[in-house]
Amino acid sequence: MENQKSGYVPLYRSVLKQAWSKDVYLRTLWENLLLSAARKPFTASFKGKQWHLSVGQLVATAADLGLQLCDRKGNPASRDQVERMLQVFVREGMISIDGEKQKGRVITITNYSEYAQKIDDLPAHEAAHEAAHGEASNGAALKVVAAHGGAHEAAQHEQEGNNNNIKTSSSENSDESSDKPGNKLPVLRPEAAIQSGTKWGNSEDLRCAEWLFSVVQSISSTAKKPNYAAWANDIRLMRQRDHRTHKEIAVLFRWACEDAFWKGNVLCPATLREKWTQLDIKRNKRPAANGQARQEIDYNNTDWISGVLDEKFF
Incomplete structure (x- = not known):
């Protein structure tokens, strides 16, 4: 009892x-x-x-x-x-x-x-x-x-x-239904390319999630295939609520996976979202060279990205 x-x-x-x-x-x-x-x-x-x-x-x-x-x-x-x-x-x-x-x-x-x-x-x-x-x-x-x-x-x-x-x-x-048996079925999002319960993302969110996982695979070829609905959902939330673009998400994730400290610690969109501020601060630090700071990269100029990321994603 x-x-x-x-x-x-x-x-x-x-x-x-x-x-x-x-x-x-x-x-x-x-x-x-x-x-x-x-x-x-x-x-x-x-x-x-x-x-x-x-x-x-x-x-x-x-x-x-x-x-x-x-x-x-x-x-x-x-x-x-x-x-x-x-x-x-x-x-x-x-x-x-x-x-x-x-x-x-x-x-x-x-x-x-x-x-x-x-x-x-x-x-x-x-x-x-x-x-x-x-x-x-x-x-x-x-x-x-x-x-x-x-x-x-x-x-x-x-x-x-x-x-x-x-x-x-x-x-x-709070505005999404649960997928628990016996409860009302979750709302099906017409714009969703993938959805599992209350987690969903559009075609570009899913595409970005797949690209991020390809970066993870470049680090570990044995990486377990992720829950793409959850990954796309995290990317969607970054895009809608944090006002990040898919390109900003991809660039920072790629940087984290190549950084000596963060490599291996940021392996999914959820962690990227949680650590965004710390990652962005470190990425934008300007290390001194011969006593002088290097020229800061202009991230608003997309010329620098040419050849760095997979063009088919963008």
């Missing part, structure tokens, strides 16, 4: 076949994300802000997630450790992340509908949530339990619910 009140998600044995699952922290983090994701669209209160979450989404910070990953002595995982673990899931196409690290980010689980279970008709479900939250809500609350001392009490995680498809913040998807 207690399980029925709290809800559940199936955990597939195929997870054990994944290389990353051998890391107990990675596997636990993945399970925590699944169990904390929103089962229905709802508004969560987190760090004094209202977050409109879609199915399969949760709002968190790396520090909060680290508090749920403790060693035997009760020491939580650090923020940096969690960030590196989250990037593993991003590269695997399992999640996408959007938002500010300190203020909270929306994590969207790809294909969450495969994990979600309809529990509205389970005994005492609604009554249990009304008793727990004072009103009907959408699943188990993601709250930090102070099981390891007062340090954990500092994190005020007020989020309620479980979560859906890998994508960006609710502000980006």
Whole structure:
């Protein structure tokens, strides 16, 4: 009965076949994300802000997630450790992340509908949530339990619910339907060249996504084929919400993949979007040569790009 009140998600044995699952922290983090994701669209209160979450989404910070990953002595995982673990899931196409690290980010689980279970008709479900939250809500609350001392009490995680498809913040998807079975089907976008659930992109977004992956393949020929719907969606959001052009996206991604530090760290549009400002700042630094700064490249002049990028993309 207690399980029925709290809800559940199936955990597939195929997870054990994944290389990353051998890391107990990675596997636990993945399970925590699944169990904390929103089962229905709802508004969560987190760090004094209202977050409109879609199915399969949760709002968190790396520090909060680290508090749920403790060693035997009760020491939580650090923020940096969690960030590196989250990037593993991003590269695997399992999640996408959007938002500010300190203020909270929306994590969207790809294909969450495969994990979600309809529990509205389970005994005492609604009554249990009304008793727990004072009103009907959408699943188990993601709250930090102070099981390891007062340090954990500092994190005020007020989020309620479980979560859906890998994508960006609710502000980006609040007008899109979920693809969870039993709910209304997602809106089919007539301009979409590719769409999976609420993630979609037009033909140029998809074309750009394919080109970006060709750059990744030039670094690693064994790179796993990405979820192109998710990649195209990230590119579309950069274009529509961040006002980047496809050319700007391609140029900065190519630069990151050739930079000594960023090479291997920026391997998908989601990471490119998150790190855009840092990447752009470093790219535009003018290193001194013989005590004098080099002439700055005029990125408004497209002559310099000739021969650098694949002409068939542009």
